Structures are given as structure tokens and as C-alpha cells.
Amino acid sequence: MLSNQVLQRAVSEMEAIAGGACSVWSLDGYRIVLSGSESEGTAERVKRFLKDVKEDSEPGMEEIRTGYALFAVFDEEKPAYILSLENMSGEKAEIVGRLGVKELESLIRAYKEKVDKNRFLQNLLLDNMLLVDVFNQAKKLHIENDQKRVIYLIEANASDNQFLLEVLKGMYASGMKDFVTAVDEGSVILIKALEETEGYREVYEKARALVDTVSAEAMVNVRVAYGTIIHELKDVSKSYKEAGMAMDVGKIFYAEKTILAYNELGIGRLIHQIPVSLCEMFLKEVFGDKDVEQFEEETLSTVFKFFENSLNISETARQLYIHRNTLVYRLEKIQKMTGLDVRVFEDALTFKIAMMVSEHMKYMKQ
Template identity: 50%
Template sequence: MISNQVIQAAIEDLRAITRIDLCVMETDGSVAASTFDAGNISRDAVMAFVHSPAEGQNLQDCHFFKVHDEEQVEYVLLAKGSGDDAYMIGKVAVSELQNLIVAYKERFDRSNFIQNLLLDNLLLVDIYTQAKKLHIETEAERVVYLVETRGEKDVMALETVRSVFAPRSQDVITAVDQKNIVVVKTLQNPADAENLETIARMLADMLNAEEKDRVRVAYGTTVGQLKDVSRSYKEAKLAMEVGRIFYPDEIVIPYHTLGIGRLIYQLPLPLCEMFMHEVFGENLPETFDEETLTTIEKFFENNLNVSETARQMFVHRNTLVYRLEKLQKTTGLDIRVFEDALTFKIALMVASYMKYLEKNQ
């Protein structure tokens, strides 16, 4: 429900405008938020007021009011002073707190609904019934962003994301596990659909501003029906997982750019092992020295361009050619030739996948 920090901010704003001190107390008499020292307020008096039929009372130089959540007393609000001004501001504060409770409750209900929707825990009829109740459009272009934080329960990251998207009533921000924040974004116009990666990079840059590589962002494809949002979520999850294996340096991973990595991710381990032995025999990639691996990586980065690779590695062209020929003798693959380079690249990706499988068994 509402955090004490939110309540404190609300009553401090009212205090700044009206100069009337306010205090919000739990039903057990403990202080949730206050703009003055409420130490002299009797907890017994608060608890007695909670159980009394009265909605308001004047005690200990304060106006007491009940703040309800539906039919149940949620808080007791105190407005310091016994005059009409304190009474009027107290009633205003009660109204604001009750509106906050409704707003936060609706957000909580939306979050629960979206979590169940993402996890396929709802029947089709329940999706439409609950969406109508929560004022969520069933037909709209949406995409799911998955934000993976480095630490568990990253509350600051969650609040930062909410501060960006929460004002848009159809965007829902939630969390389905300890490390991932989910943004179900409603695309308002065609420009939004064209700028999916821009939005993802904005999220990553904003969250990584204070601490480098704090988060990674993946996203699925757009869907037009609310019932299909879980598909976009599954795509975003797959993109995050595949990106972690094959593209560890990428901060933003779109599902539609996974390419061959998505195919390799679905291969069983025995098939991978057979392929690796067919390509390399006993000379598996983990037996290569660091110089060879760096040479291969740079050569692929420069689209098999010998001269540009040599320039970036600060070596003579002939030195690079010698290293490539040495690799050819070892593996039987000349990666200066496109077909051999393609085989080698796929084999390196399969090797990364096998390491991942072994590590996570």
C-alpha cells in the first residue's frame, strides 16, 4: 500500500501551504508520518478513537479524523489545533489520503493483473473482465520491456522506471521476480513503434547514469491484443537470456535481432558436442591461446578485412596473415573464406552456449 514516505511528502506539502501541522498514525497508535513532534499524543487515545463510532473528535489540542480504506479504518489523521482552520485542513487531508489509497490500490491491482497476464495465469474471459474493471484497453499496440538489474530488489531502479512511465495511464510497471522489472508499454502512435530501441536505450542510459552496467534492457515484438502481451514478455525473456550468452557486451537486446543465436539456444547439448567435434576435432576453442582468440574476434568485427584488422591490432599485415594461416593448419578452416568464417563463427557461438549449459546445470 502507500509508503510512509509518500504520506510524509503529502502532509508536508499541505503544511507548507496551510501552516497547519498534521500527523498520520497507524491504528495501533504508532506514527506513520508527521510534521510535528507527536510524542505527547496518547496511543491509547488513538486506539480508543479507532474503535469508537465517531468519525471526528477533538482531543489533546488536535482534531482527530478517521481515514478509511473502503469500510475499514486505515489511518488516524491529526490536525494540530482546536479551531475551524485546523478542522477544515484536517478534512482536506483526509480526502487527499483516501484518494491516495484508492490510486495506490488501483495500481497494485493493475500490477497483480499484469503479473498474472504475463505468466499465463488467467483465462481469456477473466482477462477481458478484469481489464474492463481496471480501465485497461484490450485492443492497443503494446510491447514488453524487460529491465534486468544487477542487484536483487533494486527499489531505486523500480521507482526511477515508474517515474518515467507512471504518468501514462495505460503503461504498467511491475516486477515478476527479484531482479527483473517489467514495463508493459502502450504505443500511442506509429512513431512509438518506430522508436522501440530508442525507448530501450533511454531506459538503459538513465538507469546506468550513476553506476555503469547497472542494468540491461531486452524487449519483445509488438502485439495488438491484451491477451497476447504474454507472448511479447516471453520474447523479451528469451532475448535477455540469449543476449547474456552470445552478446554479453550489449546493453539493449531486441528480440528481432537475435538471429542465429536464437536457433543455437534451442539445440540440445549432445548435438552441440557432436557439431563441435566435427568442426574442430580435439582442437576445441578453449584450447586456443588468448592471442589467437583476440585475432579471430577482431577479424570478425572488421568483416574479414585483413588490412583493417591489422591496423586496429597494431601488427604488420603479414603477421596477421601468418596467424590466420596457423589457425587454418590447426582447424582446417580458413576464416578468410566466407563459408569457413561462417562455420567458425557458428562454432564459437555453440561453444559459448555449451559453457552456459555446463555452468547452469
């Protein structure tokens, strides 16, 4: 049902416009919210009126007397609240009360539609719906089917994403095309509508703007991953799964990146999809019984810088501020331990892939 804050805002507005006292009561006979000063006999009047409402249960039930007026608020065909007005003339109480009932019933419908829409989007993302149900419910909730979209998956450094969820709802969920929801406590999902002329460049720019805006306004550092562009509502789960894989691959291989695109993951995406048994077999083939932890941090950082410089010894030594012979000595240590000469392209490629597979295995075990 409606929150106390929503009900309080509604009765405060009625009281500010019409004067008198306005209150909303539950079907158990307890006052939920009040604006203005009520008389002592209000509770007894509400309980008597409630008895009639429960017996007849017909929309439009009201009781207007000198000094007070009572109105039944319905949720479809079931009573939901009692609206009480006092210290108003009969004519004013009748007008204000009926308008108030319509406002409260509209708020109930809007709340239910919001809940239904959120549940629909969550089931859609998790692929829990039949195709015919997707079309029927989307039509009922006024969500366009043939709309160009992309799914953004947003994670914050903070453990609690509820604040992030509210921030993103304020940024994107004000219209009827963009939707913000969550299916777990670890991340927030933005279903973003795109123009027909927009492509992956614009998708990246939107992700960059999202990261910068949240960082500046909410003081929260976030990481964003997105899937491929889709054109039909039924493919939302596909783009969501791709965004999830992009986020996982980014955590393993691209820790320094804040924006991750599924279609730009490179070899990291391929390794992430290799079965664990094959990964273990490959590592045993490359390293034998040796453990990756045997490599010193200095040696690994040296060889990775060597890879960044396309196996150029002179340039790598210059960037590391070390003598050429020192660099060669460190690279030869790798060769002695693994049998791989990383100065040779094929061996360098094998070592690079083996280290990425090792990182993948470490992530999977965690």
C-alpha cells in the same frame, strides 16, 4: 498501508492550512505521525474513541468536542486510522477533519490501486492469468487492451536494480499508458505504449534515448533488450519472453552491444534455441576430442578479423599490421588442429558456427 512519509505529508499540510495540531493514530492506539503540539490527554481520548469505532465500525464516525476532534478513516468498510485534531474551533475542526478523512481515504485507494496494478502487470508478464481475467482486470484498472506496445528489458551493471527501478518510474510511469515493474532482482521491465505510426526504427530510438538518459542522469550503465511490437494486452508476456531471449543471446554473442532487438539477433537466436545435446554432438563432430580452449587468443582474434573482412587475406593482414605469410601461417594452424581450412567459405562458416555454439555451451554451464 500508507507509508509514514505519506501520512506525515498529509498532516503537515492540514496543520499548515488550519493551524492547531494534527496527528494520525493506528488501530492499536499508537501515534504514527504528528504535526504541531498535542496535549497530554490525546492518547486516552483516542483509545476511548477507538473502542467505539471497533464496536460500531461505520464509515463517517467522528467525535467533535471543545478543543479537539477525532475522526475514523476507513479502508472501504474497515477502519484503518484515527485522525486527531486539536486547538481548533468546532466548526473549523469539523471541516478540516472531514476533508482530511477524504484525503486519507483517497490516498489509501490510490495506494491499493497501484499495488493491484503492479501485481496485475507482473502476472501478465509471467503469463499467470487466464484470458478472461486479463480483460476483466485491465478494465477494472483502467488499462487499455487494444494499444500498440513493446516490452523493454533493462539491466544495470550494478547488482542492485532498486535504484534503477525508481529512476525509470520517474521517467515513464507518470501517465496511464507506460508502466514500469520488475519480476525479479536482475532486471527492470518497461511496458511502453507506441503511437500507431511508430515502428521498429522508433522503438530502437526510444531504447537509445533510455540508455543515454539513464547513463547521464543516474550515472548507471545499462543494457536494453526489446521484443516484437504487440497490439493486444494478452501478448505482453510474448514480447517479454522475446526481450529476455534477446538479453541472453546478447550476453553470449554480442557483449559489446548495449541495445538488443529480438528481431535482429541473426544466427545467435537460432543457436540459443538448439538443445544442449545437439550442441555437444556438433562440437564433437567439428573438433573431435579437442577442447576449444586449446586455441590461442592471438589465433582466434586473427581468424575473427579474417571473417570480418570477408576472407580477404590482404586486407586482414593490413589491418593487423602483419605480413601476409604470417597471417597464412596462423590460419594454417587452425587447419592443422581442426581439419578446417578457414580460407574456404564452407569451412569458415563451420568454424564460425562451432565457436558460437561453444560460447553458447559455456554460458549454459555457467
